Amino acid sequence: MNSPQRVFVLTGAGVSAESGLGTFRDRGGIWSRFDPMQLATPEAFGRDPVLVHEFYNLRRRGVIAAAPNAAHTALAHLESRLQQRGASLFLCTQNVDDLHERAGSRTVSHMHGEILEARCLGCEAVMPWREDLSLETPCPACGEAGGLRPDIVWFGEMPKHLDIIGAALREADLFVAIGTSGAVYPAAGYVAQARALGIRTCELNLEPSDNAAHFDEARYGPASVVVPEFIAWLLET
Known part of the structure; x- marks a missing residue:
């Protein structure tokens, strides 16, 4: 493979799992233990805001207590090295944590929002938020x-930054999905879009995702192992 100039990386819950943050759709994941319709929809918040706040207060505390792992650090390194070459990395995450940023990634598009931010339904102000x-x-x-x-983006709400994400995907020459289930749209459809555009595709995951058949290549194992290995290999091409 020729050295890519515009790398598009999509990350999901699997990239943060080894930092102690639970995945959602795997066996034993968050949505196997809690009903998302009772906790992660605008309607749920309208019915029982106290319960919803309690759930997300616990998740927020968990994010604050977590630390980036080797996969996050490797992606920050990739961004820096590509910039030195005059190339670029577009990092799009489905995760609401800030572990990419804490690992050193400078530009991250959070398509599902950020749990360390709060939004007012009255005045629509958005602000950093670390407290309950x-x-x-x-x-x-x-x-x-x-x-x-x-x-954060609840079920039934529109993901954020879709125009920016779509433009970056169309300009990419390598698409990499890391730690994603391949079950949540529109992110799950990005690999098919990339293939239709003739973009090389690669999956890095603990196990094959729901849309694994769409990828040109794949490497499986813990994110803290396969992501640094893949990035080291990529930077040598």
Whole structure:
């Protein structure tokens, strides 16, 4: 394979699993233990905001306590090395944690939002947020209480940055999916779009995803092992 100039990387929950953050759709994943319709929809928040806040307060604390693993660090290294070559990395993540940024990645597109940000349903202000949320928490922007929620994309809501992500995918010459289930759209459809555009595709995962057949090549194993190995190989091409 010729040295790629524009690499598009899509990451999912599997890249953060070894940092202690649970995956969602694997056996034993979060959605096998909790009902997403009761916790991760606008309707659920409208019915029982206290329960939803309790769930996401626990997840927020977990993200704050977690640390980046070798896969996150390798992707930050890839970004830096590609920039030195005059090439580029577009890092798109389905994850709501900030482990890519803490590992050193400078530009990350969070298509499902960020759990360390809050959004006010009243004034629409978005702000960094590391504390617990409750119905009593006032919005720092407008002062109203009861309207703050995690600024993440719930089921039934539109993912973020789709125009930017789509443009970056069309310009790529290598598409790599890391730690994704291949079950959540629109992200699960990116590999088919890449193939239709003639872009080389690769899957790095613990085990084959739901859409594994669409990839030109694959490497399987823990993200902390296969991602650094793949990136080292890629930088040698």
